[in-house]
Amino acid sequence: MKKLILAATAIALTSGAAMAAPVRIATEGAYPPYNLVNDQTGQVDGFEVELGNELCKRAQLECTWVKNDWDSIIPNLVSSNYDAIMAGMSITEERKKAVSFTQAYYPPNPSAYAAPTADTNVEAGVVAAQTNTIQAAHVAESGATLLEFATPDEAVGAVRNGEAEAVFADKDFLVPIVEQSGGAMVWVEGKDDIPLGDGIGMAVRQSDTELKDKFDAAIKSMKDDGTLNTLSKKWFGEDALQF
Amino acid sequence: MFAYCADPKSLEGLEWLSCYLTSGAHRLFYLSFGTVILLLLITAPVALLFGFGGAMASRSRFAPLRWFGRIYTSMVRGVPDIIFFLFVPIALDQAFEWLRAKVYCDPSVPIRQGNEFLVCPAAKLPLSTAPEWIHQAYGITLAVIAFSVVFGAFAANVLYGAMNAVPRAQLETAEAYGMSPRQVNRRILIPQMWTYALPGLSNLWMILIKATPLLFVLGVEDIVYWARELGSSKTNAYAYPHPDWRLYYFLGILVFYLLMTWGSERVFARIRRRLSSGQATAAGEAMRKAPA
Known part of the structure; x- marks a missing residue:
């Protein structure tokens, strides 16, 4: 024992x-x-x-x-x-x-706006972003209406189905999406290199x-x-x- | 899965689809259907047990027990499910860890430090050294408890009503035969109440099936999690790139739930027939007259 x-x-x-x-x-x-x-x-x-x-x-x-x-x-x-x-x-x-x-x-990596057309006005209208991100905070301050989503993919999806006019996210995340969209998504002119964080x-x-x-x-x-x-x-x- | 799946980018058509649907992520998706069914199979009997306890407590002649039963059923039924599902697992987890910290940890170190809830490694639940499946099983266990508490309260109310619906004459006859209250309960009341409880219980079962996507809210990787994950559009960073297919995945889940509830309806119809035969209810009466 x-x-x-x-x-x-x-x-x-x-x-x-x-x-x-x-x-x-x-x-x-x-x-x-x-x-x-x-x-x-x-x-x-x-x-x-x-x-x-x-x-x-x-x-x-x-x-x-x-x-x-x-x-x-x-x-x-x-x-x-x-x-x-x-x-x-x-x-x-x-x-x-x-x-x-x-x-x-x-x-520190830039964030970017992507939209169906390059001349989208991202200071007005509806912009999608992932909730609780620096991008969401930035959109809220920019004057546009912020549409928040739980995942970044849903934010992109909102632009594809017309719910939002543009999506704002990390550029590294958006690059493959824009490149592989076959022209359906393009960078918003002058808004594709915004330093945040x-x-x-x-x-x-x-x-x-x-x-x-x-x-x-x-x-x-x-x-x-x-x-x-x-x-x-x-x-x-x-x-x-x-x- | 198949030998030709080694290089998915070179595949097309049916071959691509067969590889895609048997990928590792998809296998986890198929397994998660098992998680949902497992949750149902564990929760239903546990909730029924809770309900039975609640109903018996509500009928008790001992006042504090009766109050407990009544408070349990009315309080839980009065709070939105989702609040309960968010509250119970977090509260239980912290309560368990707090109790374990009292036993295993140095009492001079505070558990709440600023915004942090911190217990020593020995008091963690599950331990950090535990393999991942234990962490997942623990999450599911907390979910089962939350589901059981909520559905137990509803079941308690159904059973309480069913017990009161058994004709008084039946119980009186038993008493006249000299049975004790316990014997009356066991031999007459409980066997006869099921026919009155069944419609309510079958309703609860349907609601329970439909409440399982709440697992997703609790952070358990269930079918909703995987449908959303697999259905979201995939870039070339993935082996199987595809556009947004969430619609099809959610459609699949919809069919799954319809099949589950349709199957349950059939099973309940059979049970209802069995329980009604020979009963002094309208359904029992209809069955008695049918052959004539």
């Missing part, structure tokens, strides 16, 4: 020490090429997933991915359902009040400074040896923004 208790305690103690809890990273899985659900495997994939896995390797962390709706992605982080967010989230002052960000792993970073809980430091160091090392730029080119094409 004594031996059994001893063995049990030993297992309990060592298992706690040897197996650090894996870091759970949340992503939306609906924002290609940043993050998406790979249709061949059904698993999450994309720039951020590949980057996140490499960062975890460098920080010597074990990581698992969690899919979460964009709308509840910050509330679920602060209530500890997972430990970090990589979901194409721009670093803004507003969000810094709720969570802390690592340094940017993608430079301070770059895209990884969000962690404000109390989780240790995790933030680890990821900061890992992002720094990937910037220094150029692998981050190579990865950006792989997912965003040759014109990808570079550090």
Whole structure:
């Protein structure tokens, strides 16, 4: 009996020490090429997933991915359902009040308006954007009527079926959509390069400074040896923004 | 799935479609139909049990139990379902973690830090070390509890009404035979109430089937999630690019639900026949006269 208790305690103690809890990273899985659900495997994939896995390797962390709706992605982080967010989230002052960000792993990227015709007036009329994004905030201030959607794809769909006159989103997200639309979607003239936000970073809980430091160091090392730029080119094409 | 699916971009027509419909994401979509059916199969009996408890409590001669039963049925029935589905899983999850934190964590570290709800790793539910399927099963369990509480309240009301509908003469006869109140309940009241409860319960079952898309609201990857994900337009970043096909996917789900409710109707019709035979109700009377 004594031996059994001893063995049990030993297992309990060592298992706690040897197996650090894996870091759970949340992503939306609906924002290609940043993050998406790979249709061949059904698993999450994309720039951020590949980057996140490499960062975890460098920080010597074990990581698992969690899919979460964009709308509840910050509330679920602060209530500890997972430990970090990589979901194409721009670093803004507003969000810094709720969570802390690592340094940017993608430079400040322009947003763009896309519409069926290039001369659409985006300062009036109805403009679609994803809810709770910097783009939605920008449209709300621009004087146009904002139409919000839970996913970016639904915002694009609203323009295709005539519900909205234009869509405002990250340019990197819109580029493949505009290019592959066969002329049905074009950039709005003079409105295809609007700088917003301070770059895209990884969000962690404000109390989780240790995790933030680890990821900061890992992002720094990937910037220094150029692998981050190579990865950006792989997912965003040759014109990808570079550090 | 098939050997020729290795390079989807080179395929066309039926071959493309066969590969597309058997892709990994689609297999998860098909599995999610199982999630919905599993939820129904677990929730229905649990909710019936809740309802039975609620109905018995409402009829109890012990006043606090009776109040509990009445408050449960009237309160839950008076709150919109969706509020309940949003509230119960979050509240339960935090309550469980809070209780576990009291046991496993250092009490000097506060659980609420600013806007954060933070418990030590040992108190997390499920543990971060648990595999992904446990996290998903936990989410579904919370959903089952929320569904059961809501539908249990409705079932309690149906059963309570059904119990009151059993003719008093039946119970009186049993009492005259010298049965105790418990025996009357078990031998006379409960077997006879089903015929009165069935129309209400079958209604509830239909509503329960139609309420399953609320799983999507709770963050469970159910058929609605996958229909929206798979149906949304896909650019060349994906192996199978296609325009917005949500219409077809939602149409498929519509057919699925129609088949489910149509099948249920048939099953209920059979049960109704069985329960009505020999009963002193209008339906039982009609069956008695039919052969003549």
